[in-house]
Amino acid sequence: MKQFRSMAYPYIIWICIMIVAPMLLIMMYAFTTKGNDVTTFRFTIQNFIKFFSDDIFVDVLRRSLLIAVITTIICFIIGYPTAYVIAKASGRKKIMLIMFVTIPTWINMLVRTYAWMGMLQNGGIISKLFSLIGIDNLNLLHTSFAVVLGMVYNFIPFMILQIYTSLSKMDYSLIEAANDLGANNFQTFIRVVFPLSLPGVISGITLVFLPAVSSFFIPKLLGGGQYVLIGNVIENEFLTSGDWNFGSAISIIMTIIIMVSMYITKKIDVGAKIEGGDAK
Amino acid sequence: MKKHAVSSKVLILFIMIFFYAPIVYTFIFSFNSSKSLTHWGGFSLRWYQKMFASSDMMSALWTTITIAILATAISTAVGTITAIGLSKSRRVLKVFTERTNDLPIMNPDIVTAIGLLMFFSALGIKKGYTTMLLAHVMFCIPYVMLSVSPKLRSLDPNLADAALDLGATPFQALIKVIIPQLMPGIISGALIAFTMSFDDFIISYFVTGNGVNNISILVYTMSKRINPSINALSTVIMLIITIVLILINIIPLLKKKEIKE
Numbered sequence: 001m002k003q004f005r006s007m008a009y010p011y012i013i014w015i016c017i018m019i020v021a022p023m024l025l026i027m028m029y030a031f032t033t034k035g036n037d038v039t040t041f042r043f044t045i046q047n048f049i050k051f052f053s054d055d056i057f058v059d060v061l062r063r064s065l066l067i068a069v070i071t072t073i074i075c076f077i078i079g080y081p082t083a084y085v086i087a088k089a090s091g092r093k094k095i096m097l098i099m100f101v102t103i104p105t106w107i108n109m110l111v112r113t114y115a116w117m118g119m120l121q122n123g124g125i126i127s128k129l130f131s132l133i134g135i136d137n138l139n140l141l142h143t144s145f146a147v148v149l150g151m152v153y154n155f156i157p158f159m160i161l162q163i164y165t166s167l168s169k170m171d172y173s174l175i176e177a178a179n180d181l182g183a184n185n186f187q188t189f190i191r192v193v194f195p196l197s198l199p200g201v202i203s204g205i206t207l208v209f210l211p212a213v214s215s216f217f218i219p220k221l222l223g224g225g226q227y228v229l230i231g232n233v234i235e236n237e238f239l240t241s242g243d244w245n246f247g248s249a250i251s252i253i254m255t256i257i258i259m260v261s262m263y264i265t266k267k268i269d270v271g272a273k274i275e276g277g278d279a280k
Numbered sequence: 281m282k283k284h285a286v287s288s289k290v291l292i293l294f295i296m297i298f299f300y301a302p303i304v305y306t307f308i309f310s311f312n313s314s315k316s317l318t319h320w321g322g323f324s325l326r327w328y329q330k331m332f333a334s335s336d337m338m339s340a341l342w343t344t345i346t347i348a349i350l351a352t353a354i355s356t357a358v359g360t361i362t363a364i365g366l367s368k369s370r371r372v373l374k375v376f377t378e379r380t381n382d383l384p385i386m387n388p389d390i391v392t393a394i395g396l397l398m399f400f401s402a403l404g405i406k407k408g409y410t411t412m413l414l415a416h417v418m419f420c421i422p423y424v425m426l427s428v429s430p431k432l433r434s435l436d437p438n439l440a441d442a443a444l445d446l447g448a449t450p451f452q453a454l455i456k457v458i459i460p461q462l463m464p465g466i467i468s469g470a471l472i473a474f475t476m477s478f479d480d481f482i483i484s485y486f487v488t489g490n491g492v493n494n495i496s497i498l499v500y501t502m503s504k505r506i507n508p509s510i511n512a513l514s515t516v517i518m519l520i521i522t523i524v525l526i527l528i529n530i531i532p533l534l535k536k537k538e539i540k541e
Contacts, residue, residue: 004365005365005369007361018418019383023383085288086292104303108495108496110495111496111518117503125318153299217500221503238394
């Protein structure tokens with residue numbers, strides 16, 4: 001069987017070139033200033049100082065995180081009950097519902113986000129709905145509301161599917177045991193069902209928070225040209241102003257923030273598990 | 281208990297409206313005769329005519345479809361072969377490859393995108409169709425491997441040995457014994473690769489240039505002005521994806537029938 005070993009070698013070379021090298025390039029650019037190349041490599045943290053000493057950039061970062069956190073919370077609040085209802089549905093209905101949640105994720109995000117532009121415009125279907133209850137001429141396009149809505153719309157299927165997976169893997173005898181031991185439905189849910197579904201919740205949070213922080217086309221389309229999040233700043237540095245060094249530094253800052261948030265979320269998960277253990 | 285059932289029905293209804301309203305909206309307004317995205321002016325096919333007449337849109341559609349097909353074929357073949365090779369390799373190599381594969385999956389797309397942008401320009405490769413294809417192959421392979429590897433783990437290692445003992449060459453053992461067993465994983469990997477490539481925006485947007493666009497990039501750059509042909513284009517795209525999904529779901533059913541007969 002060792003004959004097959006060599007089949008993996010070309011790909012290992014490929015990832016060194018196509019995955020590792022670009023990552024190293026980002027590092028290199030972030031810690032050098034414009035005009036440098038490999039031959040005149042000079043280490044500097046100038047780009048990072050530039051970012052944190054400018055209130056505009058710090059504000060953008062703060063806003064991006066806030067929008068991402070709000071998006072994640074809304075996705076969780078709507079997504080959990082939805083996943084729960086689907087997981088409890090019976091055979092055929094369950095498969096249908098999961099299909100209905102999955103299908104939109106197959107369709108191009110840009111296309112789906114573009115559709116919201118027409119719906120949110122003044123005179124669009126949403127503002128018509130609002131005028132039924134007496135609020136006229138409401139233009140929701142190019143507001144923070146539109147941006148959060150667009151993000152929730154694009155990312156909530158990931159939350160639902162992750163939570164659904166962990167809920168449907170659950171051993172139902174545990175719930176029966178809890179009921180037999182005298183727990184009511186609410187207690188069973190809080191003490192048994194929810195802690196067991198936490199891994200799904202955590203990966204759902206990851207799958208929503210990560211693209212929400214770095215998104216740049218949702219704020220551009222639904223927030224308008226003036227609405228800037230951290231992803232838009234990176235896009236500008238690379239495609240408009242051409243300062244790759246600064247752009248690389250910003251993307252490293254963003255990645256580190258995401259990694260730290262993920263680490264904290266995982267810690268909470270572990271903490272909750274230990275607590276759950278005590279309750280037993 | 282009844283109250284529960286009602287509220288869960290309302291919730292599901294709400295979610296379904298939320299998910300499908302924009303899709304239905306796009307579909308309806310692609311047949312709108314007026315230019316407005318908010319007022320219905322009667323049925324017409326003018327935006328479809330405009331779309332088919334627009335060379336930008338047609339070439340973007342062509343690029344999207346051909347890249348998706350090529351990237352799927354290449355990444356499925358390479359991903360499967362690599363996954364098989366790795367399953368027999370030393371642990372170090374396995375761990376290294378898995379960890380490196382995680383990078384494009386775990387990193388925000390924009391980070392992968394700028395890395396590739398700088399990489400291609402450092403090598404002096406002209407941005408365009410080739411760079412887009414390379415990038416798509418790069419981010420598709422890890423997903424193919426993720427869906428093939430679990431199937432490999434549950435594969436009986438004695439099967440390939442038996443084939444070899446019975447006189448099959450390693451190549452025959454691979455084609456006739458190992459790969460057929462992995463087929464469900466390979467197909468779902470190919471499906472993921474196809475949709476990832478077909479729908480990609482962020483990475484394509486950064487690594488392409490010189491007039492080569494895919495549909496996502498076109499929608500992004502065109503959306504600054506009202507252009508209802510985008511709705512027509514969107515409808516066509518949704519149709520393509522739906523057809524692909526139906527085909528993928530129906531082919532296994534037909535095959536099952538054949539076997540029964």
